[in-house]
Amino acid sequence: MTAARGPRRRAGRRAGRRPGAEDTRGRILDAARAAFGDRGFEGATIRDMAARAGVDAALVHHYFGTKQQLFVAAMEMPVDFAAAMPAIAGGPADRLGERLAAFVLELWDRPEVRPLLLGVVRSASTDPVAAAMLRRMLAEGPLLILATALDRPDAALRAALAGSQLIGLAMARLVVGVEPLASADRESLARAVGPTIQRYLVGDLGDVGGLGDLEDLGDPGDAPDLRVGDASRR
Amino acid sequence: MTAARGPRRRAGRRAGRRPGAEDTRGRILDAARAAFGDRGFEGATIRDMAARAGVDAALVHHYFGTKQQLFVAAMEMPVDFAAAMPAIAGGPADRLGERLAAFVLELWDRPEVRPLLLGVVRSASTDPVAAAMLRRMLAEGPLLILATALDRPDAALRAALAGSQLIGLAMARLVVGVEPLASADRESLARAVGPTIQRYLVGDLGDVGGLGDLEDLGDPGDAPDLRVGDASRR
DNA sequence: CGTAGAATTCATCGTCTGATGAATTCCCGC
């Protein structure tokens, strides 16, 4: 009962490759998303993710290298915005903001999206890589595409303003849990927030002096051939 | 060169009380604010704050106890909102939102306020105590007072909505650094965001079905004697 | 002068963290 077994061995599952094929890599990714979503980049620990996935911590590194690389891998957005664009851009033009808000709110409630959103937002406060992700989501993502397609001046500013309202909503509703926003239903919220997005995207922003100098982001001809409401391409 | 000096001694400044009176406590608080503002609650380290204040790490604990207590002590807001309220509430009623936005934006630029804001916002993503602070700032702070004083239904919802836009602005402009918001001047931003706040506070929120059930927060008679635009009391 | 108490530092402790390298076991192609 003492020792002296040929190979070294201790407790729990013994070393070596496990039988069967149980998509361990995917389970680790899911665990990582959950952990990053719960505690942010710094707060989440690799040991905890490994435990959630029922796996040794070293395996996490084996698959994904460093923690930062794992974060990038885990936070890759599985959302095809281009596919949703027509449904948003179509319909009465004066309620575009409301449709966008409703779309985003529904997106956030999807179980495969929420951890990603929470992970990125929670981490963006302290981790530069996550901050860059969030910045890109706002400054180059679907909001800018939409704002650009609407063909009004100051597209970048409009996208950023709309984005700021959406980040704020995510923070208040999902991260910090401000009532009554946290327990409000999506439809009511979309009606309340919609006009804000609407105005940011197509409305009057006041005398935009000193703001409008958008230094031609990207060359013209970059995305301008996007026809909003047309799903037939791509 | 070995040892055997009477009292133990090593390097740097020797132990014992320092002469003179140089408000060490205050320097530690400032260092803590800077550190929390830069890296959030989890990211900031007591050793770093001590170094910034030119002081041993144990002294920080001596003065403030645990890290969490230090955080609470450091993030205490030195802003008298009640004093600023009349200037915001006074003036043309249809630009109340813009004045509030301008006030807040100016507040955030004050060197004694910015680290506090950044500290709370950065930490709220992961630390429950900080989250509670932020929640209270939004759900019980000046926004609610103002919304309540305006005497429209759904005051709590209105305050929370306005708060969400302001958090989002802080995140985008100060934390994540989304352009062109980050380098925009305050006046233009206030003009762009003002109407949003305005509508949230006094405008039409759409058919607020299922949202308006604000369960009488606080008893009536709590703050209702606040006369907006009247600075003469208190 | 002398002493109590406050301010300050020193020296650790225990714990957790990300990361690495070697060992072990399974699967698949030959």
Place this chain on the structure above:
DNA sequence: GCGGGAATTCATCAGACGATGAATTCTACG
């Protein structure tokens, strides 16, 4: 049936981190 490569775990390392308790020095009060 055997051998190489992939999957998995074990055992550690080195570096932080928060916290604590004792030692030292200064100030203030008697």
